[in-house]
Amino acid sequence: MLTLKLKFLKALYKFYDQYAKNFSSVCTPGCATCCTHNVLITTLEGVHILFYLENRGKLRLLEKLHSTNYLRPSVTPNQLAHYCIHKIEPPEDDSFIISPCPFLTNGKCPIYEVRPFNCRSLFSEKKCHLGGEAFIHPLLLTVNMIFTQLLEQLDNSGLYGNMLDVLSFLANEENLAVYMKGKTPNHTPGLLPNKPLPGFLCPPEHQLEVEKILKEISHIEREGKNINQCIKLVY
Numbered sequence: 001m002l003t004l005k006l007k008f009l010k011a012l013y014k015f016y017d018q019y020a021k022n023f024s025s026v027c028t029p030g031c032a033t034c035c036t037h038n039v040l041i042t043t044l045e046g047v048h049i050l051f052y053l054e055n056r057g058k059l060r061l062l063e064k065l066h067s068t069n070y071l072r073p074s075v076t077p078n079q080l081a082h083y084c085i086h087k088i089e090p091p092e093d094d095s096f097i098i099s100p101c102p103f104l105t106n107g108k109c110p111i112y113e114v115r116p117f118n119c120r121s122l123f124s125e126k127k128c129h130l131g132g133e134a135f136i137h138p139l140l141l142t143v144n145m146i147f148t149q150l151l152e153q154l155d156n157s158g159l160y161g162n163m164l165d166v167l168s169f170l171a172n173e174e175n176l177a178v179y180m181k182g183k184t185p186n187h188t189p190g191l192l193p194n195k196p197l198p199g200f201l202c203p204p205e206h207q208l209e210v211e212k213i214l215k216e217i218s219h220i221e222r223e224g225k226n227i228n229q230c231i232k233l234v235y
């Protein structure tokens with residue numbers, strides 16, 4: 001099942017990368033202003049990165065992943081959607097600072113090919129302020145939220161949190177073994193259990209476009225299985 005989920009993860013990345021080409025951006029190779037230590041990912045995305053590093057003999061890069069005062073989310077994307085749908089004020093994240101991503105090496109990302117969705121979805125229409133604030137087209141912002149919700153749903157037995165916490169969690173062999181068996185790992189500081197999709201967070205003006213995207217995604221198949229077997233795509 002994990003292998004299939006990884007294939008769907010890659011398929012969703014591929015779909016998104018293609019879709020995002022419809023939006024103009026000022027992002028250029030070598031610009032790493034938005035590369036901060038506040039990247040949020042799922043455990044499935046973490047495993048994708050881990051296997052990539054392992055296959056290339058680059059696991060030592062994990063030793064670089066130290067930082068302090070980074071963002072630890074108080075809710076997952078689907079929890080946030082739940083709060084918003086039910087008009088409940090979500091809990092605030094603890095305070096954090098902006099600091100460069102510890103993966104950055106000479107201004108470049110050594111895991112660019114497998115960078116998590118949080119990184120691949122930052123397409124800024126204007127030059128970012130130092131510290132990482134991007135100016136994203138409102139429709140793309142909605143689509144980004146839809147994808148983060150789908151990725152959480154895809155990793156339904158996994159966890160969500162800061163990339164530093166997720167990778168440190170998965171670097172532990174026992175944790176990885178539990179996760180690979182499809183079991184929900186025990187609560188770990190900084191990490192939240194992924195939640196089911198409560199409905200999509202989408203403003204009315206973007207509904208038609210989102211429905212179109214979901215319909216296209218619903219045709220994705222890998223290993224003779226349809227993505228609908230792993231994630232709920234009904235709007």
Ligand code: SF4
Pocket residue numbers: 032034035036039101102103104108109110111112115116119
């Ligand atoms: S993982 Fe790579 S793309 Fe993402 S913030 Fe770090 S250096 Fe930048």
